[in-house]
Amino acid sequence: MEQFSGSTTPHRKLNGDELRYVKLHPAASDSDPVICSLHYSPPLRGESYETLSYAWGSTAKTAPITLDGCEFPVTINLFDALVQLRLQEQPRLLWIDAICINQQDGEERSALVQKMRDIYQHSGKTIVWLGTPGKKHEQDAIEAAYSIAREIASLLDGSETSILKEAEFYKKNRISLLYLADICSRAWFRRVWVIQEVDRDQEQQQGDKTSLAAGISSIRISQQREIWLYCGGSSILFQTLFSACEAAALMVSTTATWTIGSCRIRAMANAYDIRRYLEEAEGYGHGTITSGHKLAMILSAAAYAKSTDPRDKIYALLGLLPPSTLAVLPKNLKPDYTKDISSIFKDYAAYIIRSAGLIDVMYFTAGGTKPKDPLSLPTWVPDWSRDGYAMSEKLAAKYCIASSAVLARGRGPQVRGADTESPRLVVNGIRTGTIKLILPRIGKDSHKREDNRGPKEKLENLSVKRKYMHVRNYLCILELIRDPHGTGHELPQQVQWAKDNWLRLLTRSPKSARDSATTSLETVSKVYDTLLTDPDPSPETLARTEFVVYHIYRRLSGRTAVVCSDGTSHLCDRYGGEPQIEDCLFVLEGSVHQYVLRPVGSCYNRDIVWQRINNTSFRPPELQAFWEAGKATNVTAHKKVTEFWERNEELVERVIIV
DSSP: OOOOOSOOOOOOOOOTTOEEEEEEOOOSSTTSOOEEEEEEESOOOEEEEEEEEEOOOOSSSEEEEEETTEEEEEEHHHHHHHHHHOOSSSOEEEEOHHHHSOTTOHHHHHHHHTTHHHHHHTEEEEEEEOOOOOSHHHHHHHHHHHHHHHHHHHHHHTTOGGGGGSHHHHHHTHHHHHHHHHHHTSGGGGBTTHHHHSOOOGGGOTTOOBOOSTTSOOBOOOSSSEEEEEETTEEEEHHHHHHHHHHHHHHTTTOHHHHHHHHHHHHHHHHHHHHHHHHHHGGGOSSOOOHHHHHHHHHHHTTTOBOSSTTHHHHTTGGGSOHHHHHHSOGGGSOOTTSOHHHHHHHHHHHHHHHHOOGGGGTTTOSSOOOSSOOOOOTTSOOTTSOOOOOOHHHHHHHHHHHHHHHHTTOOOEEEOTTSSSOEEEEEEEEEEEEEEEOOOBSGGGGOOOTTOOTTSOHHHHHHHHHHHHHHHHHHHHHHHHSTTOOOOOOOHHHHHHHHHHHHHHTSSOSSHHHHHHSOHHHHHHHHHHHHHOSSOOHHHHHHHHHHHHHHHHHHBTOOEEEETTSOEEEBOTTSOOOOTTOEEEEETTOSSEEEEEEEEEOTTOOEEEEEEEEESOOOHHHHHHHHOSOOOSHHHHHHHHHHHHHTGGGEEEEEEO
């Protein structure tokens, strides 16, 4: 939880189950000073108080309010909210984390963070403050966004949902939809605390699910507690905005400007989808879903979210776990703001791996941007402060199956020296290759203009041809490695498998209907062959292959390709460390990824000690088939993973990762 430091506080110690609330005193005009007082009471319920949800913003810039007669600093965004929310004639009783929690008392913060979900759910109304619009045209844009959201929501409630799929609707409302996307791009939608602040009581979920239009996902939003989004003087129900954004995302999925906002809405929904999946998963019969699984999946579903205090990337999500899971969490996992960040991350990673066998917890924060000041952590411990891939229900099922399979065999991974500065992960693994060649990344440095360009060529053609040549050179190197003598003979099985993996990668995850039509396996294979055989493409060839070449370029951009001693080629993740010659590729038991590990020494018993460097996009054929399966929630999938390890028992070795 974010905190101020160095300021005096009027807070007195809480007694028993007592809570603080803040009374916002009335004001005749916005220019009047903001005056508040603290109100101490046992936990309240219902209409007697409201909760405020907002993005803190920078704590470097503050504005003063009067709290119990003392000057008290709050962030600019909170100050603006208090000014806007004041009534003219009567006080307003609110619960606001920055004021109602003594931010200088670590023990109090640790205790109250566990009660925050109940505080929000028991309030009569939750007010979401999105910020203050600047100029008048920004306020007009907000009104237009709210207006189109209400229109879409009304269509969803009726029988006219087909209108939303018509191109004319998008063309007519294009500007308003872009304004709506801008609303969803505000900082509040990426705040990690938001997920539990707008979440609903689990006891109320049965039979009360808000259904959206056909083909659009669903989410449970509280109908008993109203959640209102305020942006300046305009307001809208959260349910209305959420439903409209989900529907609009289908209409304009190819619009880059919209994607930013819709992805944040979708990521928020993922957290609720994951929880629903975990609640139902034990009925699928594919293995035990442990408390470690539930904890890992919830944390990963919200890996996209941000917080000022890195500890909140974990603590802010514990309220989403069912009470039965919270009850069995060890004492060292309870919120404790007096502990250092590295110790918290190590404790959580060790618990998840021990209880769930979930080796891939170290992959869950592999995506996104690296923090400015990375923590000093073992390479198997995820840095939860880093942005990651938002987990989906489909991925959660596969991770749970792979890890529960190793638990069922009684061969779960171990964490040794968990209480030391350098704990070690011990796991079974199969060495699948040793890196012998590394290809340079395709990226910004490869956009340099070549000398053979004619002066009359258009800039657009230069860009298209440049990408064509870079992709061609890249793939030609791989083909030369696969078939060094150019015989054209049938490739060895493992090398052909690697080539097929490349084609599968280049056709994966289409972003739109157009992508699906033009990046099918057949289409990409034809362009792949053209790239290898045509070193000087004509304008017609460039035009015919432009979109697929761009798609391939986008897939390869920023990634490092490596070639192993057996001739197989692999593609490393763009966000991981740089591989080196003699690094090894491993499949680890309980994992669905293939990792790049580097030897860094040996133990007293001569076991090699490794560091995790990166992971690759490819896996052994059996695991690749499991990964690409449409729905992996059955006994058959669980059995396939188990059979893979039993069949390759003689190749298994002990892997120690530091």
